[in-house]
Amino acid sequence: MKQAGITRRSMVLAAAGTGIGSLAQAQIGKGGRVVKIIVGFPPGQATDIVARLLADKLPAVTGANYIVDNRPGQGGSLAMGMLAKSSADGSVMMLTHMSAVATNPHMYKSVPYDSLKDFEAVGLLGDLPFVLVSHPSLGFSSLQDLVRHAKAHPGQLTHASSGNGTVSHLAMEEFKRRAGVEILHVPYKGSGPGLTDVVAGQVSLALETAAAVQPFVQSGRLKALGAGTPQRLSLMPEVPTIVEQGFAGFTASTWLMLLYPAGTDRQLVASTFDAVGRTMHTAEVDARMRQIGAIPRFSASPAEANGYMRTEFAQWGEAVRRSGVRLD
Missing domain, CATH: 3.40.190.10 (Periplasmic binding protein-like II)
Known part of the structure; x- marks a missing residue:
């Protein structure tokens, strides 16, 4: 995502002020509803930590209550299958990662979802x-x-x-x-x-x-x-990169993205995108993300996030085919 796009978006959010919060509350927080955030890994992992950070901070913006539902298995694919079959009424979303979206469908003989048809992307939250x-x-x-x-x-x-x-x-x-x-x-x-x-x-x-x-x-x-990063991590500055040690161009990182089931109302997706932006673009949340080793990165819009998901699906499909790894 281009930095200029992020800056413009931040300015729009700042200008909109409480208007966005009102939209988010109108779309998401009707009657103090409970929204489930599915995570495809056990408690304590980085994805889970970020999901719980969202669950803690989003209520102040949307008026809804959030709970994290851990559903580990098959590298996040079991949780993705659960999301694909969930109601598209805004009561269930998922904080997913790159592998569940972009590599598992190419690697396993079958997964219980179609990455390109079963989900509506809200936006990227960062890289791990x-x-x-x-x-x-x-x-x-x-x-x-x-x-x-x-x-x-x-x-x-x-x-x-x-x-x-x-x-x-x-x-x-x-x-x-x-x-x-x-x-x-x-x-x-x-x-x-x-x-x-x-x-x-x-x-x-x-x-x-x-x-x-x-x-x-x-x-x-x-x-x-x-x-597995191009530059040393601020969290562990004393640790050399794998690139520094003779493996030019080697990277190991995954991204995090918030998804709804396909068919979710576009206004609801947009209001969730705005609410998450208001939540994540704060000094407190940014500091917490970096403290756990996450690098914040945000989509410019849900449409851009959907496009990114499709691009990653195609690119990682090629990577899986080159690796020769195939699982039943």
């Missing part, structure tokens, strides 16, 4: 960068240490992921391909269980969101080896 971590007992201080060990002991190391088809899975497959190493993939239902096993020494590595790994790195229970 990933960091590669290892158990400290392995003694790795850099990616070079990891690659040397993996080449000397092929198939001995293991890596956890948030599930088949997630960024933590596909990006690690790309890293292994480029490094020319064999590391066994161990999928989990979310980053929490996987990182728990890495901390316990039962799994060697994990490529997971900065938000999820930061507490373990800070406490010394995990060693951060590289960030």
